[in-house]
Amino acid sequence: MKNTLLLVASFGLLVSQGFGYNTVTTNIATADATAVPILDNTGAAIAVGAGYVAVGTFSAAPSATTAVADIRSTFTAFGAGATAFSNGVGAPGFFDQKFGASIPQGNADAPVGEQAYVLIGDGATLAASLHFAILSTGGVFGTEDQFGNGELGQVFSAENIDSSLIYGTPMADVDTGLGLVFTNGVKLGEGGLVIPEPSTALLSLVGLGFLARRRR
Amino acid sequence: MNSLKAAAAFGLSALVVSSAAAQTASKPVGYETVAINQQFNTFGLRLLGAPNVTSTVGAVAGTTVTLDAAPSADGSYIVEVNDNALAGAVVTGTSTGADVVLSEDLSAGLAVGDSITLRATQTLASVFGTESTLTGAASEGAADLVSVPDGSGGFSTYWYFSGSFGGAGKGWRESGQVAGTIDPALVTLVYTDGMVVTNRGADNSLVITGSVKTAPTTLGLTTQFNYVSSVYPAGSTLDNSGLQSQLTAAASEGAADLVSLPDGAGGFSTYWHFSGGFGGAGAGWRESGQVAGTIDAALVDLTSGMIVTNRGDAQNADIVAPSFYADL
Numbered sequence: 001m002k003n004t005l006l007l008v009a010s011f012g013l014l015v016s017q018g019f020g021y022n023t024v025t026t027n028i029a030t031a032d033a034t035a036v037p038i039l040d041n042t043g044a045a046i047a048v049g050a051g052y053v054a055v056g057t058f059s060a061a062p063s064a065t066t067a068v069a070d071i072r073s074t075f076t077a078f079g080a081g082a083t084a085f086s087n088g089v090g091a092p093g094f095f096d097q098k099f100g101a102s103i104p105q106g107n108a109d110a111p112v113g114e115q116a117y118v119l120i121g122d123g124a125t126l127a128a129s130l131h132f133a134i135l136s137t138g139g140v141f142g143t144e145d146q147f148g149n150g151e152l153g154q155v156f157s158a159e160n161i162d163s164s165l166i167y168g169t170p171m172a173d174v175d176t177g178l179g180l181v182f183t184n185g186v187k188l189g190e191g192g193l194v195i196p197e198p199s200t201a202l203l204s205l206v207g208l209g210f211l212a213r214r215r216r
Numbered sequence: 217m218n219s220l221k222a223a224a225a226f227g228l229s230a231l232v233v234s235s236a237a238a239q240t241a242s243k244p245v246g247y248e249t250v251a252i253n254q255q256f257n258t259f260g261l262r263l264l265g266a267p268n269v270t271s272t273v274g275a276v277a278g279t280t281v282t283l284d285a286a287p288s289a290d291g292s293y294i295v296e297v298n299d300n301a302l303a304g305a306v307v308t309g310t311s312t313g314a315d316v317v318l319s320e321d322l323s324a325g326l327a328v329g330d331s332i333t334l335r336a337t338q339t340l341a342s343v344f345g346t347e348s349t350l351t352g353a354a355s356e357g358a359a360d361l362v363s364v365p366d367g368s369g370g371f372s373t374y375w376y377f378s379g380s381f382g383g384a385g386k387g388w389r390e391s392g393q394v395a396g397t398i399d400p401a402l403v404t405l406v407y408t409d410g411m412v413v414t415n416r417g418a419d420n421s422l423v424i425t426g427s428v429k430t431a432p433t434t435l436g437l438t439t440q441f442n443y444v445s446s447v448y449p450a451g452s453t454l455d456n457s458g459l460q461s462q463l464t465a466a467a468s469e470g471a472a473d474l475v476s477l478p479d480g481a482g483g484f485s486t487y488w489h490f491s492g493g494f495g496g497a498g499a500g501w502r503e504s505g506q507v508a509g510t511i512d513a514a515l516v517d518l519t520s521g522m523i524v525t526n527r528g529d530a531q532n533a534d535i536v537a538p539s540f541y542a543d544l
Binding site (some may be wrong): 026 | 256363369370371412440441466467468469472473476484490491492493494495496502504507523525527529
């Protein structure tokens with residue numbers, strides 16, 4: 001009986017020692033002009049403690065014209081972590097966020113293998129945000145190693161912002177009042193224009209034609 | 217924090233005394249007691265095998281290095297480069313006379329005349345005992361595990377088989393092995409590696425004896441998580457380790473390399489080097505989550521084992537001994 005209890009205790013105690021699976025993302029690797037400030041739709045840098053930053057997956061790959069409603073409905077945020085803008089230099093427009101959860105080695109369930117996106121909004125939550133930016137370096141979610149460590153980093157700078165910006169307006173020569181001009185910035189967008197279905201457009205034309213005929 | 221300083225001072229004292237007693241040793245020697253608490257323990261070897269010979273390179277051809285002086289016996293050694301381009305490099309090697317076949321081809325950087333030290337290897341047997349000082353069991357699931365980095369991002373894991381009925385066939389096994397045993401004297405533990413001991417029994421401890429290295433050491437870092445040793449057994453801190461100039465500093469934690477030290481309670485204390493705000497102001501070490509100010513890195517003692525999270529490409533990072541080691 002003693003041996004049995006010891007075995008049970010052993011297996012019961014063997015939880016992961018590691019850091020879990022973390023996604024880390026920042027737009028200020030270096031405090032110089034290569035950092036990429038995030039601006040709201042008015043062009044003002046999003047204040048520390050405001051805004052929304054999350055890392056997660058989309059059920060349908062987003063594009064530059066994805067509608068706001070689709071952004072909200074197809075995004076799944078990963079892990080636990082603070083979503084308001086926070087950074088180590090205390091400057092507006094910059095985030096340095098970490099989101100963690102457990103993805104044990106061998107797990108193949110979502111989001112494992114899916115592309116990770118950084119979703120940025122101007123509200124305190126996803127639902128409260130009206131304007132967005134979507135960034136991705138193309139990295140995909142993996143799993144922890146045998147000791148419970150896993151990480152996916154997404155660092156955005158002037159070097160990679162052009163290839164990473166999926167949604168939002170790219171800006172150049174951005175001055176946020178910090179005494180230097182940033183090479184690049186990103187302004188949150190309102191989403192793509194809603195393109196009417198062909199049948200809807202056709203019906204409109206038919207309706208207009210009908211009205212025109214009656215006037216005659 | 218005073219207790220940490222006191223502990224460091226005691227360690228230094230012990231080293232000096234041991235050094236004086238070991239008149240024939242070319243380096244100071246000492247011992248270190250490593251706590252092996254329940255569950256996971258990250259630690260590194262900081263008291264090393266004794267130096268056998270320090271010589272200059274007479275010739276280099278691929279992985280074979282011919283020394284100007286042969287070691288006292290043929291066999292396996294830890295090979296340290298002491299100066300010039302590859303100063304600090306640590307590899308393993310097998311000697312036959314003055315010829316040493318290295319585990320890696322250093323010929324691109326190693327030159328005739330460079331100084332090399334051959335140091336006795338430490339093995340699973342020499343550190344943990346031919347009959348393990350850790351908890352053995354008849355099944356892997358109940359035994360303590362020793363996990364050693366395999367050099368490719370994974371680990372090789374070993375456990376002590378306590379024998380079948382009547383104790384027959386006991387000995388060290390590799391993870392997954394269900395028959396026979398391995399020779400633990402053939403499993404080399406390189407002192408730059410951090411190891412993980414999974415303790416499935418009660419709290420335990422391990423006394424490691426050996427020689428103290430005083431010269432710089434190069435840690436080879438792969439991308440992401442690296443289990444490494446802090447190499448120097450007493451007085452080594454985040455501040456005097458030299459890691460500040462070797463690891464990637466950044467303005468944000470998410471872009472910086474991290475140094476994680478076991479906190480003794482099953483978790484880690486993690487640090488990163490803040491490269492400063494706009495204009496470089498305020499640079500220094502920060503603790504994970506810290507968004508303002510810096511810590512006094514001289515008060516952060518390095519644990520024997522560390523995890524370095526390397527956010528960039530694979531790189532080498534030199535770690536140095538505290539300056540007072542020059543007097544040992």
